[in-house]
Amino acid sequence: MTQNNNPLEVAKHIVDHLYDFRDNYFIDCDNGSNTSEPLNSYKSKQIDVNNKLEEALKRLDELCVDNEWTASDRALYQLQRGRAFNISDKYVDQAFEALSRAIKLWPQLTEGWNQLGEWYRKKGDNEAALNCFESALKHEINKTSLRNASIILRQLGTTAQEKSSNLLKSVERAKQALECDVCDGISWYILGNAYLTLFFRSHTKRDESVLKACKVAYLKAYNHPLARNQTDFLFNYATVCHYEHHFQRALDCLQRAVILDPEWEEPLAKQNALIAYLKDICDVIDKKASLKARRIKLLIDSLIKDTRLKIYEKRKFAQINDLEVGTNASTDLICKVIHCINNSSAMANTYCLMDGNKECMALFVYNLSAQNGPKTGDSIVIQRPTVESHDFDIEDKNYTLKSIRVDNPLNLIINNKTISKDNI
CATH class of the missing domain: 1.25.40.10 (Tetratricopeptide repeat domain)
Structure with missing residues (x-):
């Protein structure tokens, strides 16, 4: 036969x-x-x-x-x-x-x-x-069983210890799936998901090496057409891109997810929230939080007094326009917080800063609760600030955004006081 x-x-x-x-x-x-x-x-x-x-x-x-x-x-x-x-x-x-x-x-x-x-x-x-x-x-031993086991393990466990153990097992199963076929885009995607869950569910300080491994896995998956057309992959990859401040790619992934599966409401909701968040940041910076001239003068006067305090006499302060993209290792920035931006899409505490020259920029602070972060009107010193430059399109309009990212809140001084490790 x-x-x-x-x-x-x-x-x-x-x-x-x-x-x-x-x-x-x-x-x-x-x-x-x-x-x-x-x-x-x-x-x-x-x-x-x-x-x-x-x-x-x-x-x-x-x-x-x-x-x-x-x-x-x-x-x-x-x-x-x-x-x-x-x-x-x-x-x-x-x-x-x-x-x-x-x-x-x-x-x-x-x-x-x-x-x-x-x-x-x-x-x-x-x-x-x-x-x-x-x-x-x-x-x-086969990749299908291994990667599916990885998916299920992330959803099992009743206690914190059981969930933590299952997350580690999930990563291991996904790695084993790739050992069966290192070129399989879906297996790379499953591994990326396992790392992503492990990163965001950490009960201690987030391990950046886990996020780095997640990004590597997602990039491998993104280059595979079958994985790239999975709406849940696009949604999760957008989460990583948002966290990394790759806003244009995050928007692109969400837009594609919406097109691929119009009935899944979450990508559209997340896309709308991210758009509103980014537009709000740009609008607040552009309008200097709609502060009146008198209020701005009071804030600047207060800021100038802070720079003259004895605790800062050995510090070298720069203005916003003096900062270069990347880490400014030899200088610090002192500003006033003129607005706290609240949005459901925010992954970090987000603020609008103003320096002594009345220039404004955004500040993203991670690993710090809003309760322990700065408030509107506070003075803030950012030691060795890391500056980012963003360019993205929303509704056929191009936006540019300059910001500072702070992953370690210990590099902040708020109202002339350092942040305690107990508050992180």
Whole structure:
């Protein structure tokens, strides 16, 4: 019997073609644009995939099932039926029935365990899903089981200790998946997710090396067309870009996620919040927080008095326009906080500063609660300030923004007082 007329080979080909159609649906028309025009067909993806599914099921039903098939043959046929039904984003009972039959007929069927694990994950039973993936790994080490186990582990645990332990296991499983195939973009994406979760869920000071590893993984994934067209990847990558102040790429990722999946509300909400946040910062700086001349004079007079204090006599203060992009290691900046910017999209305490020349710029302070941070009207000294320059487009308008990023609040002096380590 040749490959072309072997029903099991034909069944696998039918379902493989179905998954290829779904997974590559966006890639052929992907030209890297974030406009809606080349992506209009995405709106009909679910309809098209469902139509292909109906065709695939009809062809599977038409195959001649040999009564002399072995148990493993029947298992493989049920596996393909289960895979076909399992293509849906939601759990489908017919998928469970076929996959259960397949595993009962052939308990060592790795792909059957993986598919059943996917089914349980869609149903929300993470414990059962993990058991399926671990069962598959007992029979064969494979990237699909490993990366799915990584996803599930991040969602398990009741105590802080259990959650922390599972996060480390999640990273390890994702690394093992890449050992199976270092060129797999989805595995890089899963590893990036594991590092991202580990970074933001840290109960102590965030480890920047974890974020660096996350960025490396996401960049690997971003260069892979299949991963780049995953809306959840774009959403998570936008989070990293926002944290790193790569605002244009964050906006681009969110815009693309919105286009790819218009029904998922979170990317649109996050995009709107980030736009409002950035526009608010630029507006406050441009208008000097709408302060009146008399108020500005009082703030500047107070600032000048602070610079003459004995505690600052050995410091070299610069003005905003004197600062260069990057770390200004040989100078400090003293300013007044003229506005505190509150926005749900903010990852850092965000302020508008004004120097003695009435020039303004933004300040982002991380790892410090708003309660312990500066307030409007406070004097603030930033030691060895790290300056950033941003350029981004919003609604066909270009914005430029100059800012200072502070990751270590101990480099701040607020109202002539240093910050205690206990407040970090």
